[in-house]
Amino acid sequence: MLITIGLLIAFRFIAHVPLPGVDRVALENLFESNAMLGMFDLFTGGAMRNFSVAAMGVMPYITASIVMQLMTPVIPRLQAMLQEGESGRKRMNVMTYWLTIPLAALSGYGQLTYLQRSGVVGTDGLTTAAIIISMAAGTLFLVWLGEQITEYGLGNGISIIIMGGIIATLPMNIAQGFLEVGSRNIGGLVTFVIIALLTTALIVLFTEAHRRIPVQYARSTVRGDRMYRQSGSSYIPIRVNSAGMIPLIFASSLIMLPYIISSYFANPVGTDPNLANQIMTWFDPNASLPLGLVYWGLTFGLVVAFAFFYTMIMFQQQDLPGALQKQGGFVPGVRPGNATREYLEGVLLRITWAGAFFLALVAVIPFFAREITGVQAVQLSSFGMLIVVGVVLDTMKQLEAQLTVRRYEGFIR
DSSP: OHHHHHHHHHHHHHTTOBOSSBOHHHHHHHHHHOHHHHHHHHTTTTHHHHTBTTTTTTHHHHHHHHHHHHHTTTOHHHHHHHTTTHHHHHHHHHHHHHHHHHHHHHHHHHHHHHHHHTTSBOOOHHHHHHHHHHHHHHHHHHHHHHHHHHHHSSSOHHHHHHHHHHHHHHHHHHHHHHHHHTTTTHHHHHHHHHHHHHHHHHHHHHHHOEEEEEEEEEEEEEETTEEEEEEEEEEEEEETTTTTTHHHHHHHHHHHHHHHHHHTTOOOTTSOOOHHHHHHHHTOTTOOTTTHHHHHHHHHHHHHHHHHHHHHHHHHHHTHHHHHHHTTEEOTTSOTTHHHHHHHHHHHHHHHHHHHHHHHHHHHHHHHHHHHHOOOSSOOOHHHHHHHHHHHHHHHHHHHHHHHHHTOOSSOO
């Protein structure tokens, strides 16, 4: 626990190391005028608002991991590598690290280009190269910190780094929001808090929910010149939300693409709007009714679609029927092989409907919370809540396992 806390403190120091050639006043004005940047800043723990060396956080590494997962079913060599066990997974991790470098450079260049167009950063070549290299190095250093937490600390290091950044910005954002709202909308604030608590309870419920598939194992033992058959029973826990928050990442990235592209072709504020300005209005996440229904309606549908897409990809990679057959296990009443595969796919598809609609509902809750309560200053992030709740639950489980192994008593009841 001390190692984990110490590495998180190091992460917070890195988040405040500034990059060269940045106009701080122009950067602050840009964040005040663009609410979407504030949402991106949430995942970097304020590093993007400071435009520090950790301005991209670990998101390029997350993107590289997702790309590797999606490419594994397509490339036979990656499939064979995954089946090699621990050595294969280590090789895939090394490939993920190498893929992170160009993705971090591209992401840093895109972020820098936008800030240069806004007059925040200089446009000379030396400054551009120094900033891109520094941002990529900052991302890789945060990934290394996450790996050290995973190996020597407590919990999944990358997830804890993301959670630490989200929690670090919450006190300031909540304080600013409540100061702006003041006493003018007490009822809306109370309703907002109730919605946040109910959303947290819903996330906990669906994160822990799973369907147990009973499994029988037949074992043969030889004693002397006789063979004895023994049977044992167990179950396969299939999560209702097997896809995690990956569908939210896919959907939000796709739905924000029209807004980001059109921002490069839109006319400046105060001039006649063109088609690009209209597209930005349609895909603005902060738009109120009825325009907000375009963005959030598409988000709801895309989250449901990506939930099924990613769940089936992960099911094919895990190859549960094949693993059961190798271990001598079978589902009672179902023949091994293709019949077991079809049965498990049917169960997974049925329970994924609940998981997909849960994710889609969590994705659009911020919009309805804002419209119902009228509270605009305090942001309710579905991404942030999913990450924080999931990481806390996972860390608590690992802590309980550590205490059980060491036979400590009295800490967790």
